[in-house]
Amino acid sequence: MTNTAIVAYDIVDNKKRRKVFRCxxxxxxxxxxxxxxxxxxxxxxxxxxxxxxxxxxxxQDKLLFVWLDQQRPAKALTKRALINFKKPANYIK
Incomplete structure (x- = not known):
């Protein structure tokens, strides 16, 4: 059984960033x-x-791995949407 997850990164070094992208x-x-x-x-x-x-x-680097909640549909937000997070959201399975 597979689940949807989002992986995001912010890597300082260009060489390491390319390696992560290729991975x-x-x-x-x-x-x-x-x-x-x-x-x-x-x-x-x-x-x-x-x-x-x-x-x-x-x-130095940041890596984010987030599981999406299967009970809620994913919603895309545009640049114009107002986002007012009070604290980071964590999904733990």
């Missing part, structure tokens, strides 16, 4: 710059996270 592309994930939509099983997500963590520097 995610190897998984054939749909992407928009440094934001990837994934359909992964639990085992696949664990493997992907291990690969990504081996490529980044945790003291």
């Amino acid at each position: 995610l592309q190897a998984w054939q994930l749909s992407c928009q710059y440094s934001l990837f939509e994934c359909q992964l099983s639990q085992k696949q997500s664990e493997e992907l996270l291990l690969q990504l963590c081996a490529l980044i520097d945790i003291s």
Whole structure:
């Protein structure tokens, strides 16, 4: 069974950024710059996270892996939409 997840990154070094991008592309994930939509099983997500963590520097780089809630439909927001988050959203499965 696969679930939808979002992987995003902000990596300082260009060489490391390309390696992370290529790693995610190897998984054939749909992407928009440094934001990837994934359909992964639990085992696949664990493997992907291990690969990504081996490529980044945790003291400088940022990596976000978020499972989407299957009970709620995904909603796209435009630049004009007002977003008023009081704290970060965390989805834990």
